[in-house]
Amino acid sequence: MSGAYLSDVLFLLGFAVAVVTIPLVTLAAFGWLRPHYPEALKAEAYESGMPQASIPRRPFHMAYYNFALVFIVFEVETLLLFAVAPILRDAGWLGLAEVGAFVALVALSLFYAWRKGALVWR
Amino acid sequence: MEVSLPLTFAAGLLWGAVAFTIVGALTAGLVLAERKVSARIQGRVGPMHTGPHGALQTIADMIKLVMKEDVRPARADATAFRLGPLLVAVPAVLSLAVIPFGAPLVMRDLNVGVLYFLAIPGVTVIGLLLAGWASYDNYSFLGGLRSSAQFISYEIPRSLTVVTVVMLAGSLSTVDVLEAQRSVPYVVLLPFSFFLYCVTSLAEINRLPFDMPEAESELVAGYHTEYSGFRWALFFLAEYAGFFAAAAFGAVLFLGGGSGPLLPPVVWLAVKTAVLLFIGMWIRFTLPRFRADQLMRLAWKVFLPASLVNLVLAALIMRAVGS
Numbered sequence: 001m002s003g004a005y006l007s008d009v010l011f012l013l014g015f016a017v018a019v020v021t022i023p024l025v026t027l028a029a030f031g032w033l034r035p036h037y038p039e040a041l042k043a044e045a046y047e048s049g050m051p052q053a054s055i056p057r058r059p060f061h062m063a064y065y066n067f068a069l070v071f072i073v074f075e076v077e078t079l080l081l082f083a084v085a086p087i088l089r090d091a092g093w094l095g096l097a098e099v100g101a102f103v104a105l106v107a108l109s110l111f112y113a114w115r116k117g118a119l120v121w122r
Numbered sequence: 123m124e125v126s127l128p129l130t131f132a133a134g135l136l137w138g139a140v141a142f143t144i145v146g147a148l149t150a151g152l153v154l155a156e157r158k159v160s161a162r163i164q165g166r167v168g169p170m171h172t173g174p175h176g177a178l179q180t181i182a183d184m185i186k187l188v189m190k191e192d193v194r195p196a197r198a199d200a201t202a203f204r205l206g207p208l209l210v211a212v213p214a215v216l217s218l219a220v221i222p223f224g225a226p227l228v229m230r231d232l233n234v235g236v237l238y239f240l241a242i243p244g245v246t247v248i249g250l251l252l253a254g255w256a257s258y259d260n261y262s263f264l265g266g267l268r269s270s271a272q273f274i275s276y277e278i279p280r281s282l283t284v285v286t287v288v289m290l291a292g293s294l295s296t297v298d299v300l301e302a303q304r305s306v307p308y309v310v311l312l313p314f315s316f317f318l319y320c321v322t323s324l325a326e327i328n329r330l331p332f333d334m335p336e337a338e339s340e341l342v343a344g345y346h347t348e349y350s351g352f353r354w355a356l357f358f359l360a361e362y363a364g365f366f367a368a369a370a371f372g373a374v375l376f377l378g379g380g381s382g383p384l385l386p387p388v389v390w391l392a393v394k395t396a397v398l399l400f401i402g403m404w405i406r407f408t409l410p411r412f413r414a415d416q417l418m419r420l421a422w423k424v425f426l427p428a429s430l431v432n433l434v435l436a437a438l439i440m441r442a443v444g445s
Contacts, residue, residue, distance in 0.1 A: 004233075007130045011230050012219065014134020015141070019215045022142045023208065027352050030188045034351065043196035045259040046347050056255075056263040064271055067418065071274045074426070078281045081433075082237050085288040089440060096437055107430050110422075119422045121415035 066118045073113075077106045137229045141218045149362040150180040156403050163407040190351035195258055198348065202256030207349065207356035209249025213242045214363035220296050221370050224380045224387035228297055235296035236288055239371055240281050243326070243364065247273050250345050253357075257348035265344025268414060269328060275421035280322035282429035286315045286436035287375045290443070296371075300379045307378035311439055314432050316376040320398070322425060323372065325417075327364040329406055369398035 045052045084091075084099055091099075113119055154169070154177065161168030169176030194203055220235035222228040232238050247270045254266015288294055290311065291302040309316045341347075346357045373379055373394035380387025412420065 007127060008230065008232055010127055010131045011134040011137075012216075012232075014131040014136075015138040015219055015229070016134075016212070016216060018135045018138025019142055019212050020208065022139065023211065023352075023356060026188065027192075030352065031192075034189050035191050037191065040196070042193055045195045045197065045257070046261065047259075052260075054260060056258055056260045060263075060267055063418075064267060067271055067275060067422075070422070071278065074278045075274075075281075078278055078285070081282070081285050082288065082294070085285050086291075086293050088289050088437070089292040093441075096441070100434065100437065103430060103433055107427070110426060110430070114423070119419070121418050 063121050070113050070118055073109065074106070077102075077109075134230075137219065138215075141215050141229065144218070145215050145359060145363045145366075146184075148366050149359050150184060152362045152366065152399065153180045153183070153358075155399075156406075159400065159403045160407045163404070184355070187355040188352050192353065193348075193350045195348050197258040199256040199258070202252045203348075204353075206249050206253030206256055206345075207353045207360075209252060210246050211249075211356040211360040211363070213245040213249075214360040214367065216242050217367045217371075218363070221367065222297050222300050222374055222379055223370075223391055227388065231295055231297045234294045236284060236294045236299065236375075239296070239367075240277075240284060244277065246360070246364075253349070254345035257345070259348050261341045261347045262345050265341045265347065268341075269345055272325060272328070272417060272421075275418055276322045276325035276425070279318060279421065279425035279429040280326055282426075282433060283315050283318040283322065284375065286312055286433060289436055290440050296374055300374055300381075303378045303381065307376060307381075309376040311443060312376070312436055315436060316372070318425065318429055318432060319372055319376065320401075323368040324402065324405065325421070327361065327368055329361075329365065329402060365399065365402060366395070369402065370395045372398050 045056075047053055080102070081099070088095060088099060157179070158168045158176075160166075169179035172178045172182045194200065217239050219229045220232055220239050222231075250269045250273065251266050254262045254264075254269070257263070287299060287308055290308060291299040293299060293302070346354055349357065370391065373391055377394045379394070380391040382390035382393075385393075
């Protein structure tokens, strides 16, 4: 079991190394073929022709924070479902009821977040 | 079956190189297909001049892209600016590792393959945020924020929908899911899951009607506004790799993958994937774009409750079929 696990991880490691290396090598290889004419104006941020109107390092919309929080809660709950999903077929009505109770709890938390206004973009 | 570990690592390297090559070729093909399909829908002819009927247009485009100057804004964060496109493109290619291209032909049959396919592209969010933030550009910044918010919002209903397939198949391995559909493909048993999967996948890969992060009329080009040449091409590659992976995965989860009469499995999978890809392109050039707040409302107030209801529905179907 652990041997198979180790070989899976090693395979994916090799896979990832190849997928990361190829674009880096391509980028480097064409480095001495592509033109390079640095210019002050070219290095300016895009702003339809005028100097940059405002600094991008600034506070942004609060709503992102709300959604990020709710996301973490639901993502963890979804992951837990993946753990039980494969054995659910043979778990009988009792097992199904237990997972059903969990899903009801998830639905309840969604309802709570909804009522508290966490899902409104404002 | 037991092979030495260095050999496994080497096999990984080899398949990684193959996967990247496949993605490169696919991107060229899909871009051309998309331009021709869009031209047809809009009553144009599309690219015609490079090669017969413009067949070599994307090859020419690719050569152009690698030869273009690599421009970086002066105030951009250099490290994050370089890292962004990699973190977007690499996960998209990595997700191909678990897709069974034929009945036995899969790069790696992980025992958690389905979860892997959903989890690996999660890294993309970091890449989108990094690229948007590092560019030191207002459009990029807003685009990066919007994309990542959209990505994480649709990830939950999408994952919950895939859970229904795992429930019926009784396994997290993509090969087992395929095996379980020998008699009946899951689109018959779980039509609603299939619908939810397709719609949330479109949102997940930032395509119309959910391509709001790149809404050119308000955000220029979103998070990749400041990118050019090969680094920009990586974003493009990621988009089409994601598009293809989502379609192929949908074909495996719901349409029985490579199963079909007469023709070899790889051909059947290609046909089913192509149909899903075509529908994706068709939608792109037919529907208008959602607004930022509508998009989030749709994810949390329509798709999330719908996927929860769908979960219960699938459990009942599983009981009815399973015995």
